[in-house]
Amino acid sequence: QPTIAVEDNSNLIACLEYIYRILSRKDKEGFFQFPVTDQLAPGYSQIIRRPMDFSTLKKKIHQEDYQTIMDFRLDFELMCQNAMTYNRPETIYFQAAKKLLTVGTKLMSKDKLLSFRRSLE
Numbered sequence: 001q002p003t004i005a006v007e008d009n010s011n012l013i014a015c016l017e018y019i020y021r022i023l024s025r026k027d028k029e030g031f032f033q034f035p036v037t038d039q040l041a042p043g044y045s046q047i048i049r050r051p052m053d054f055s056t057l058k059k060k061i062h063q064e065d066y067q068t069i070m071d072f073r074l075d076f077e078l079m080c081q082n083a084m085t086y087n088r089p090e091t092i093y094f095q096a097a098k099k100l101l102t103v104g105t106k107l108m109s110k111d112k113l114l115s116f117r118r119s120l121e
């Protein structure tokens with residue numbers, strides 16, 4: 001009776017939840033908690049082709065859409081880049097995105113992930 005190999009993603013999900021919580025708490029103004037609406041940001045859905053926000057990141061973690069921390073990091077970076085594409089550099093949204101991106105990049109830096117992965121071996 002062949003056993004179906006089911007990936008045990010529980011460690012990965014616990015890691016992603018931990019990283020998500022740290023980053024989400026950095027967004028004190030709540031700018032990134034939910035999808036940006038065209039009411040808030042005129043023309044947003046025409047300019048930003050792949051919207052992303054913390055509520056979507058969280059949903060994808062629990063839907064097990066992320067196979068690695070790097071997959072999650074790509075969506076996190078997309079969320080910050082969107083804000084730095086739509087909003088002008090002098091806006092609070094652009095500056096909040098830039099700060100958030102710095103925190104996330106440090107938290108999920110390549111060397112950190114590498115040493116973490118080695119610690120699991």
Ligand SMILES: CC(=O)c1cc(-c2ccccn2)c2ncccn12
Pocket residue numbers: 030031032036040041082083086087093
């Ligand atoms: C993230 C982003 O680009 C954003 C969030 C918001 C936002 C999010 C929640 C409450 C108020 N504003 C926003 N408003 C206008 C233009 C852009 N934004």
